[in-house]
Amino acid sequence: MKPTQQTKPLSTQGKTLFDKIWDAHVVSSVENGPTQLYIDRHFCHEVTSPQAFNGLRARGLRVLRPDQTTMTADHNTPTLHQDKPVKDPVSRHQLDTFAQNASDFSMPLFYPLGHEKNGVVHIIGPENGFTQPGMTIVCGDSHTSTHGAFGAIAFGIGTSEVEMVLATQCILQSRPKTMRITFDGKLRPGVTSKDLALYMIAELTTGGATGYFVEYAGEAIRKLSMEARMTLCNLSIEMGARGGMIAPDETTFAYVKGREFAPKGEEWERKLAYWRTLKSDDDAVFDKELRFDAARISPMITYGTNPGMGMSIYESIPALEDVDEAGRISFKKSLDYMGFRPGEKLLGKPIDYVFLGSCTNGRIEDFRLFANYVKGKKKASAVTAWLVPGSWKVRKQIEEEGLLDILTEAGFELRQPGCSACLAMNDDKVPAGKYAVSTSNRNFEGRQGPGARTILAGPLVAAAAAVSGVICEP
Amino acid sequence: MEKFSTLTSTVLPLPIENVDTDQIIPARFLKATDKKGFGNNLFADWRYNNDGSPKKDFVLNTPLYAGSKILLAGKNFGSGSSREHAAWAIVGYGFKVVVSSFFADIFKNNALNNGLLPVVISPAFLAEIFAAVSKNPQTTLTVNLQEQTLTNNLDGKSELFEINPYKKDCLLRGLDDIDYLLSRKELIEQYEKERFKY
């Protein structure tokens, strides 16, 4: 459907969900400049924080509120033999530096490799109850948008900003514009929220939401589980959005309740009453509104080297004439890299690797979908499969629910948690020229290893590829 | 942070759209714990062969544009990962300005926080400069931050660019956000005391 452009009226209108949370966190405003925003929860990992801690040292500063920062090692970590010393000395040094910083700055919430709460930063936040509705949440990682699934303002930041938050628990930010994307109708069976997200990014392109904070709404969104909502919000950044969010509802509250760091007793009741007010008012006006019909979405895959180059699994890659002229050099470069031709169909193409995991699809529900599909089938012998749970808790749950037995029976191995082949900082690299069907979030050149060719997909399409050895309908 | 006022330089053209931060600096180079040395690995996978030798046809390896302090790039530059290492790599290589018709949000912030000026111009002007530079690699541009103008010195054509007044002031004076926030410490404590209790 066509986007409708709206302008904000001057009168006092109702507020959007975004406005309500933002306004509650404004400490001050810089004249003609950004807003000083208070941050409730800060997540830190080993790759984007060392220079920030060094910055504090150079300025002679302490961390202002250590108990509001959660630290986990995830990006630069092996997914096998985590109990042994990390082999790569440079990686080990970065992990040691992370531990040293946690200790030097007396950080109480530090979860190193092997800790029962360790895992990918955007997985452990929600599962331990750190992530709650109404919060402002930042992390030196662009997929911080994941936490918006709880009705929070959550966004990725750079290392200078990590330093800023450590030192002052605040950040300077310009207020983004707001966009609402409504998905009417119901998703068809076999279509996951990953497909919905890839569909949306293909429609909007990778820069289509730049400058906006997106709220997802509509019948199809309300029906999604928390895991599926996280997958969708996670991918908001791939269309350039500052973040994505979904108004909290009973599904959200049921998920948060009882988690270790969630409010308890009387505090729970008080917060719950507040959380119930967190939704966009009926007369709230967004800077931009888009609507899609969820029932039209099919299982999706990508064919190029950015997440916007996606299509339904049944479609063909666009012909050269269908690409606008300014973009043709990039389009051709991208297809050359992937070894695909314009106009080609990808159904039936052999693939070499399958990756199930990452902060996009490394949650328990993703493993349930995958295991359920491969149950009673066998992994294709030509396929190397990396099944990497998002956290130790997810891994434990996989074992407890009997999914590990199903996976083992079907010829799959389960690895230890971490970002793994999502960004290939560790040994989990796809070799040059090989095709990987990946449930992660980025198909950039070299993202999964130099020369690796990534086809993004949801957990069901990945499962189908893993047992058939080709791109096929799940 | 270094101060920025005006700059005149030749231009290094990279006419590719959607250049993501994984291309600017691939993940395997993010293991360092300081900010130095990233310039050597700027665009590493486009720039070097597997054996580490330079790829002859990549623009960073052609002597034509050596010493340029302005990087000219296709639209949606800096998308993807939030890694500030991308800005450190560009600055480390010696660039002071990146010109494009569109930048990804986080990259823009990261650049500004490192004294690297992202200049947004119209797609038409961008196309013109690309054409001028490919015809004559000696073409120079002048960036004037105070006036917020980008000028093609070959034909004198100029365009205004936008920048947040606060960020402009920071760059002109060489101050960063942390200095500013630290000067408002009481406001933070006051906010924490008075913040909306639910």
Ligand code: SF4
């Ligand atoms: S899984 Fe991938 S996208 Fe998610 S935090 Fe790790 S590296 Fe970033």
